[in-house]
Structure formats: structure tokens, C-alpha cells
Amino acid sequence: MAVSVEKLERKGEKFSLIKLAILSRAMAASKYILLEDLVNDWADQSGELPLLTLRRVCDSAVCGRFPEKTFVRLSGHLVDVLELHFAMRSHIGLHAPITRDQATKLLEGVIVSKAGIRSFCEHFDVALPSAAHSFKSRALQLIYRPKHLGPPDCPDGAPVAARLEATEWALGKLETLEKLIAALRQHPSRRVTDSEIDAWRRKFEDARSMVEASHDPELRTELGQLEGEWKRLTAIEEPAVEAAPQDSRSPDLPQRRNVGRPPGSGSYVLEDLKLVEEMRADLLSGAYTSHAAAARARVSRAAGGGTEASKIRRLITRYDERYPN
Numbered sequence: 001m002a003v004s005v006e007k008l009e010r011k012g013e014k015f016s017l018i019k020l021a022i023l024s025r026a027m028a029a030s031k032y033i034l035l036e037d038l039v040n041d042w043a044d045q046s047g048e049l050p051l052l053t054l055r056r057v058c059d060s061a062v063c064g065r066f067p068e069k070t071f072v073r074l075s076g077h078l079v080d081v082l083e084l085h086f087a088m089r090s091h092i093g094l095h096a097p098i099t100r101d102q103a104t105k106l107l108e109g110v111i112v113s114k115a116g117i118r119s120f121c122e123h124f125d126v127a128l129p130s131a132a133h134s135f136k137s138r139a140l141q142l143i144y145r146p147k148h149l150g151p152p153d154c155p156d157g158a159p160v161a162a163r164l165e166a167t168e169w170a171l172g173k174l175e176t177l178e179k180l181i182a183a184l185r186q187h188p189s190r191r192v193t194d195s196e197i198d199a200w201r202r203k204f205e206d207a208r209s210m211v212e213a214s215h216d217p218e219l220r221t222e223l224g225q226l227e228g229e230w231k232r233l234t235a236i237e238e239p240a241v242e243a244a245p246q247d248s249r250s251p252d253l254p255q256r257r258n259v260g261r262p263p264g265s266g267s268y269v270l271e272d273l274k275l276v277e278e279m280r281a282d283l284l285s286g287a288y289t290s291h292a293a294a295a296r297a298r299v300s301r302a303a304g305g306g307t308e309a310s311k312i313r314r315l316i317t318r319y320d321e322r323y324p325n
Helices: 005-011 017-028 035-046 050-062 081-091 100-108 114-124 135-143 157-186 194-214 217-234 269-285 291-296 308-322
Strands: 032-034 071-073 110-113
Touching: 032 035, 032 114, 035 050, 035 100, 035 110, 050 081, 050 157, 081 100, 081 157, 100 110, 110 114, 157 194, 157 217, 157 291, 157 308, 194 217, 217 308, 269 291, 269 308, 291 308
Parallel strands: none
Antiparallel strands: 032 110, 071 110
């Protein structure tokens, strides 16, 4: 992960090696350390390859082994741990849904809380990297030698990342199903075409596969609710059994039941739009590379009492409504 002059010049960055050195020294005197320095320190003292150390750090991060708010961007934005894992995968040559340039930019701009590092080391019996040492920790290290000189292997990293990635896909696919249902709500008596039914079936199966891969019970519940509403909106009510008086007028055609609340009722549009504007700014600045990551960063501030998954999907839906392109 070393930064070279050629790389900086090729990317047109303003930072020089001197400024990066100054930044590294400033980090040493602060509460944070550059991710690059953390990886290199642990790699040096453990004898492991830097890329292997980077992978173990990111695997541990996505599994929640580091405290929240441990990984931060130089801009002050919290780093989404799934995007951090994507960046690591791209950097070491594995498949990832972000480009190599995006991965490099993210990894080079991450700083790590020393408090978070110390917490991780205490819980998993890992030696502190040199930049995170305090006078007390150096004295204690003379008495007690930790079990690991660098971050240990985290075998759950890849499965957990796969589930989180499936959750992101599931959120988008549930939103697509919601749009199909919204079209029916607008015209509840309109006949549903065969092409619409086929489209629903395909998209529903896609959504179901991602929801199952996510292992998220909240998303399973939401998928079931959407399926139930689709069936209600597309069902034709049976005519009454009892005989009706004969009338010269043509009998009314069976009507679909208009199930569900009117669009926008009971929602938090104004509150959501404030968060959507923040999401927009973050996505345009490159702070986050996906709508789901930008929504996750502010889901704790989303109004309402729904589940976290439902709030994330609601924010993504609001974003797409305001910025459809």
C-alpha cells in the first residue's frame, strides 16, 4: 500500500510525499493513524505480507470486531465497512463491485481510531502497532506478550460480507417490487397485462434469491408483505352468490380491492428529504459509492419506528424519486 510519486503524479493529486510525511506525523500525535501505516506496522512486526494483513483488518472490520466509528475518512465521514471490504477485495485482485481506482482512493483516505485499535487488540489478544502505543502499553508489553503480533485470520469475513452485499441487492430489488405495486395502486381497476405478471414473477424471484442470501428476517417479512399486497391488488373479487334483481343496466364488472394506504400517507417525506440531500452530497463527493451505504450512514436519524432495513429501503426509494437519473 506504499504511495509512490509516480502514482500521485499519474492521478493528478495535490499531495506531495513531503505533505504525506507531515500528515503521517500529525496522525502520530493525534487520536488516529493512517490505515496504510496500521497495515504496514502490523505486517512488519508479525512478518506477514501487507496484503494479507490488509485482508485480515478488513475481514475483522466487516465482522464487527472493531468498535463502531473506528474507521473514518480524512474528510470526517465514517467509513462503511462493507465498502471498505469491497476496496480491499479490489485492491488484492478479487472480484468487487467497485473499480480499482475507487478502491485505491478509499484505502488511501482512511484513518483509524487508536482507541478502536486498542479495543480490538484487548479483545483478540493482539500486539498493538507501534503508532498506537502509549507509555502505559509499552510498559505492559514488557510484562505480557500478546498471542498475536498482527491481526489473526477472520474466517467469517467473506461470508459476512457476502450476506451484507446480498442485503444491498435485496434492498434494491424490493424497491423495484414496490414500484410495480405502486403502479397498481394508482389504477386499481385496470386489468393487469400478462407482461406485467411475467415481469413481477421474474423480479420477485430475483428479490427472493437475494433476500434468502441475506439471511435477514426483516427483509423476508417485507418480501412477504409485498407478495401479499400484489396478490390482493391483482385478485378479482368473486360475484355475490345470492341472486340479484334483474336490471336492464349492464352488470358492474368485478373490481380489485384497493388495499393499502394512499401514497405518502403516514410517511416522513420532509424528514427523509433532508437525509436524501445529505446522501446526494456524499455520493457526488465520492464519500460513498452506493445508495445503500449512504443510507446506512444516517439510518439512525431516519424518522419512524420501522426496522433498520425498512428505513434504509425507504431512504433509497426517496432518493430515487428525487433523483431518478
